Amino acid sequence: MTQALLSVRDLVVEFPKRKTRLTALDKVSFDIHPGEILGMVGESGAGKSLTGAAIIGLLEPPGHVASGEIWLKDQRIDQLPYDQMRRLRGKRIAMIFQDPLTSLNPILTIANQLIETIQTHLPLNDKEARARAIQLLDEVGIPAASKRIDDYPHQFSGGMRQRVVIALALAGEPELIIADEPTTALDVSVQAQIIDVLKRMCHEHKTAVMLVTHDMGVIAEACDRVAVMYAGRIAEIGDVRQIVKRPQHPYTQGLMGSIPSITERVERLTQIPGSMPRLDAIPTGCAFNPRCTQKIDRCTQDRPDLIATSQGQVSCWLYEGEKP
Amino acid sequence: MIAMLIRRLIQAALVMLVVAFISFSLFQFVGDPINNMVGQEASQQDRAELRERLGLNDPIPIQFFRFVGNAVKGEFGISYRMARPVSEVIAERLPATLELALVSGVLAISLGIGLGVYTALRRDGWLSHFIMSSSLIGVSLPTFLIGILLIYLFSVELQWLPSFGRGETVQITENWSTGLLTVSGWKSLILPAITLGLFQLTLLMRLVRAEMLEVLRTDYIKFARARGIKQSSIHFHHALKNTLLPVITIAGLQLGSIIAFAIITETVFQWPGVGLLFINAIRFVDIPFMSAYLLLIALVFVVINLIVDLLYFAVDPRLRATKRSAGR
Numbered sequence: 001m002t003q004a005l006l007s008v009r010d011l012v013v014e015f016p017k018r019k020t021r022l023t024a025l026d027k028v029s030f031d032i033h034p035g036e037i038l039g040m041v042g043e044s045g046a047g048k049s050l051t052g053a054a055i056i057g058l059l060e061p062p063g064h065v066a067s068g069e070i071w072l073k074d075q076r077i078d079q080l081p082y083d084q085m086r087r088l089r090g091k092r093i094a095m096i097f098q099d100p101l102t103s104l105n106p107i108l109t110i111a112n113q114l115i116e117t118i119q120t121h122l123p124l125n126d127k128e129a130r131a132r133a134i135q136l137l138d139e140v141g142i143p144a145a146s147k148r149i150d151d152y153p154h155q156f157s158g159g160m161r162q163r164v165v166i167a168l169a170l171a172g173e174p175e176l177i178i179a180d181e182p183t184t185a186l187d188v189s190v191q192a193q194i195i196d197v198l199k200r201m202c203h204e205h206k207t208a209v210m211l212v213t214h215d216m217g218v219i220a221e222a223c224d225r226v227a228v229m230y231a232g233r234i235a236e237i238g239d240v241r242q243i244v245k246r247p248q249h250p251y252t253q254g255l256m257g258s259i260p261s262i263t264e265r266v267e268r269l270t271q272i273p274g275s276m277p278r279l280d281a282i283p284t285g286c287a288f289n290p291r292c293t294q295k296i297d298r299c300t301q302d303r304p305d306l307i308a309t310s311q312g313q314v315s316c317w318l319y320e321g322e323k324p
Numbered sequence: 325m326i327a328m329l330i331r332r333l334i335q336a337a338l339v340m341l342v343v344a345f346i347s348f349s350l351f352q353f354v355g356d357p358i359n360n361m362v363g364q365e366a367s368q369q370d371r372a373e374l375r376e377r378l379g380l381n382d383p384i385p386i387q388f389f390r391f392v393g394n395a396v397k398g399e400f401g402i403s404y405r406m407a408r409p410v411s412e413v414i415a416e417r418l419p420a421t422l423e424l425a426l427v428s429g430v431l432a433i434s435l436g437i438g439l440g441v442y443t444a445l446r447r448d449g450w451l452s453h454f455i456m457s458s459s460l461i462g463v464s465l466p467t468f469l470i471g472i473l474l475i476y477l478f479s480v481e482l483q484w485l486p487s488f489g490r491g492e493t494v495q496i497t498e499n500w501s502t503g504l505l506t507v508s509g510w511k512s513l514i515l516p517a518i519t520l521g522l523f524q525l526t527l528l529m530r531l532v533r534a535e536m537l538e539v540l541r542t543d544y545i546k547f548a549r550a551r552g553i554k555q556s557s558i559h560f561h562h563a564l565k566n567t568l569l570p571v572i573t574i575a576g577l578q579l580g581s582i583i584a585f586a587i588i589t590e591t592v593f594q595w596p597g598v599g600l601l602f603i604n605a606i607r608f609v610d611i612p613f614m615s616a617y618l619l620l621i622a623l624v625f626v627v628i629n630l631i632v633d634l635l636y637f638a639v640d641p642r643l644r645a646t647k648r649s650a651g652r
Contacts, residue, residue: 016483036452044506052436056550057547058546058550075527082555086549086552086554086555087552088552089549089550089552090550090551090552090553091552094550094551095547095550097543097546097547097550099543102542102543102544103544104547105544105548105562106544106566106641106642107565107566107569107639107642108448108561108565109641110403113548116553116557116561117551117553118551119553120551120552121552122554152641152642154641168547168551169551171551172551172552258558265427273528276511
């Protein structure tokens with residue numbers, strides 16, 4: 001396989017508290033390949049968004065990367081000084097946030113925000129930058145882009161604003177976009193359109209995407225591979241079809257079982273008993289062990305690393321020794 | 325836009341009318357001015373004549389309409405104390421107050437915004453901590469005490485600046501004499517301007533700081549950071565404008581109160597402005613002057629509020645849009 005675009009290795013993010021420190025991400029490792037869409041699923045608080053924030057270097061203090069490495073191709077980016085990291089943001093890694101209603105500056109025009117972003121990263125004069133801004137808006141599907149570019153954010157609907165946000169994220173022609181729940185705040189009917197735009201734009205610009213969501217439907221629709229997160233750790237990574245069809249980790253199995261299906265008739269949806277542990281009460285061994293129906297003795301003692309299996313990687317002792 | 329302007333002007337006129345009624349009722353309820361105007365030896369006939377001449381015998385509604393009519397023309401009658409037209413007296417003293425208010429207003433707004441932004445951006449710097457703690461002094465010490473302390477330090481001990489008066493003034497027009505063109509005028513202005521503006525300065529600074537911190541936490545600032553926008557642009561282009569929206573309102577009201585409540589500062593520094601005159605007028609129950617002053621201050625507030633509304637309109641595009649569609 002080609003060289004990974006982004007490699008995250010044993011990433012640990014900690015939040016110091018008065019006496020202890022909370023480990024919000026615990027040894028997270030994964031790769032994103034050029035042009036690929038990687039889904040990140042998990043419950044609220046599993047660390048999906050935090051992983052995105054850590055990659056782009058926008059963790060909110062006091063949160064910080066305590067150990068581990070983040071590589072963007074051949075460059076290690078988790079320790080870059082502020083200004084170098086700033087140059088990289090938008091130019092090589094961009095980010096899209098959840099709520100398009102609050103992501104745009106209310107008192108600056110779309111033109112103002114787009115042109116500034118373009119000129120931050122590309123050597124274009126005002127006229128060229130404006131032309132490019134209009135072209136981007138046109139590409140993301142804003143009708144009459146050359147007229148609407150001078151409007152303010154409040155003059156756009158939610159879906160249109162998220163398109164503008166996508167255009168803004170693509171302005172510097174990044175290699176990777178971290179999309180943090182880009183459709184959660186939108187109407188269901190608009191969600192599909194936005195995912196479509198994101199998919200098409202990234203395909204055309206050969207941009208890789210890390211799509212953070214808790215919507216399995218979105219994952220199945222848009223992603224090539226998917227990583228399942230639980231309590232700040234990665235439970236399973238693999239090809240999206242494989243994971244939807246044959247989930248390996250007991251947690252993923254529970255997750256898939258809880259999704260209603262049109263084709264299969266089920267009396268009751270499966271439900272995983274209990275809830276995800278708080279960060280200060282993660283059990284020893286596998287974080288999922290208290291809720292796991294298939295646990296063996298070892299699960300409460302040792303923490304499983306990601307084990308390569310026939311269809312991806314899974315951190316579960318049940319698969320130990322299985323031939324990849 | 326024009327509809328809004330007209331609506332605001334009508335509202336302003338109503339406010340002024342109510343204030344006019346209040347200041348008019350001063351005439352009815354606060355003592356008998358005649359006693360103050362005539363000497364001990366005045367006969368009953370002299371008093372009656374004076375009463376008739378001042379129109380104090382007419383029915384109240386007529387007096388009120390006459391009062392409003394005259395006020396619109398800028399006539400507020402004859403000052404009981406100085407026996408000169410009130411408008412003339414005020415016009416003579418107003419420049420001093422306006423200059424003082426202007427300088428301390430500019431001082432408060434520029435330093436307030438500047439320091440507020442600084443302390444918000446360098447939240448943990450020692451200088452920020454120092455500024456924030458010393459701003460408590462400005463918020464908590466009463467104005468007259470600050471004035472007296474400043475006089476003690478800079479006039480009595482160091483002898484750098486004069487402790488009272490306006491210094492040399494230059495007559496620009498018939499009614500306008502300014503102290504802004506002479507060195508001694510500026511020297512005399514410094515202490516009163518600081519005294520008058522310090523509270524507003526610290527208030528604005530704390531407000532700007534709080535607002536700025538709030539704005540820096542918003543999603544659009546986060547998104548701007550995620551796009552690699554330069555730090556300076558994020559602070560001064562993306563954040564500062566949003567910060568200043570609510571600040572405009574407060575700054576406007578503060579400017580009004582700087583003009584209105586210059587009384588204490590003018591008394592401490594014996595500044596020959598309208599405020600000092602007002603204090604003397606109260607002592608003397610000089611009702612024409614008091615009512616004129618009341619109206620003047622109301623006018624200042626109303627005008628400033630109107631300007632604030634228009635400024636909002638110019639700065640915030642969201643207001644423009646809703647007004648436009650509402651006007652249709």
